[in-house]
Amino acid sequence: MTDHVHDLRSVREATDRLLTAVAKLDNAALAEESLLPGWTRGHILAHLARNADALVNVFEGRAMYTSGEARDADIERDSGRPLVEQSEDVRHSADRFLAVADADQDWSRTVELRGGVTDLASNVPFRRLVEVELHHVDLGIGYTLEDLPQEFTGREIAFLADRWSGRPEVPPTALAATDGRTWRTGSAGEAAVTVSGSAAQLLAWLAGRADKGAALTTTGGPLPTLPPL
Structure with missing residues (x-):
């Protein structure tokens, strides 16, 4: 709990x-x-x-x-x-x-x-x-997003990643923060896309804030489009 x-x-x-x-x-x-x-x-x-x-x-x-x-x-x-x-x-x-x-x-x-x-x-x-x-x-x-406590940022990324898990319109996606933390979101299956960047940048994308993922890098495909919050 x-x-x-x-x-x-x-x-x-x-x-x-x-x-x-x-x-x-x-x-x-x-x-x-x-x-x-x-x-x-x-x-x-x-x-x-x-x-x-x-x-x-x-x-x-x-x-x-x-x-x-x-x-x-x-x-x-x-x-x-x-x-x-x-x-x-x-x-x-x-x-x-x-x-x-x-x-x-x-x-x-x-x-x-x-x-x-x-x-x-x-x-x-x-x-x-x-x-x-x-x-x-x-x-x-x-x-700014960079000022948020690290623990909070990680928990909110995990919460939002879980929110989009199992959604067929979001491809299987791996999230990789530059500090070594990782998460998983999107539909089931082996990750087709890996999205990388700082934790603040990942949160900006998942939460629809700041540059909304423009600073992130991806491998395996373009940055997935997320449903509205």
């Missing part, structure tokens, strides 16, 4: 890093475009706050979001708030999530996430960590 205690500690640390960085912005910077097409930095902070509340719903046995439309409307509604309100919302919603996660509970139970996806409760803290870390990068304020 995943070490949820370790992951919750990492969530606290990552949230503090993000809020420390955001505190250096101003209202004008918050209204600027982020690295996610169509979203300002305010959209990202609003999403992080509402995602924390949605994961509280998950822990308490409610639907993560009432609907996809309601989720999107809440983010849009909250995206234009001034920096002080945004920062307080991110902090307080994170505190609510951590308070619920710190309570005694059955971490081996299955919970339902967005779109009917299910997972073990023990994996939810890492899912929250992914939101905080990757969206910190998406803010485009100096925190």
Whole structure:
């Protein structure tokens, strides 16, 4: 089972890093475009706050979001708030999530996430960590994929590689990081393509970030096209 205690500690640390960085912005910077097409930095902070509340719903046995439309409307509604309100919302919603996660509970139970996806409760803290870390990068304020903790990068690569495993539209693919770590993704069978690069570059491709794999090298064929996240 995943070490949820370790992951919750990492969530606290990552949230503090993000809020420390955001505190250096101003209202004008918050209204600027982020690295996610169509979203300002305010959209990202609003999403992080509402995602924390949605994961509280998950822990308490409610639907993560009432609907996809309601989720999107809440983010849009909250995206234009001034920096002080945004920062307080991110902090307080994170505190609510951590308070619920710190309570005694059955971490081996299955919970339902967005779109009917299910997972073990023990994996939810890492899912929250992914939101905080990757969206910190998406803010485009100096925190990059290369700055992510090595352990986090490896786990997220493994998670995304598993997500595309068994998908017939993705050829059998080996992933080789320059630090010696390896992963496997795509359809079954002997790897037809090997994709090589730094762990940050591999994560950029799998998560649809930065150059989306342009800096990677491949042998055995072109860089595979991945389904949308």
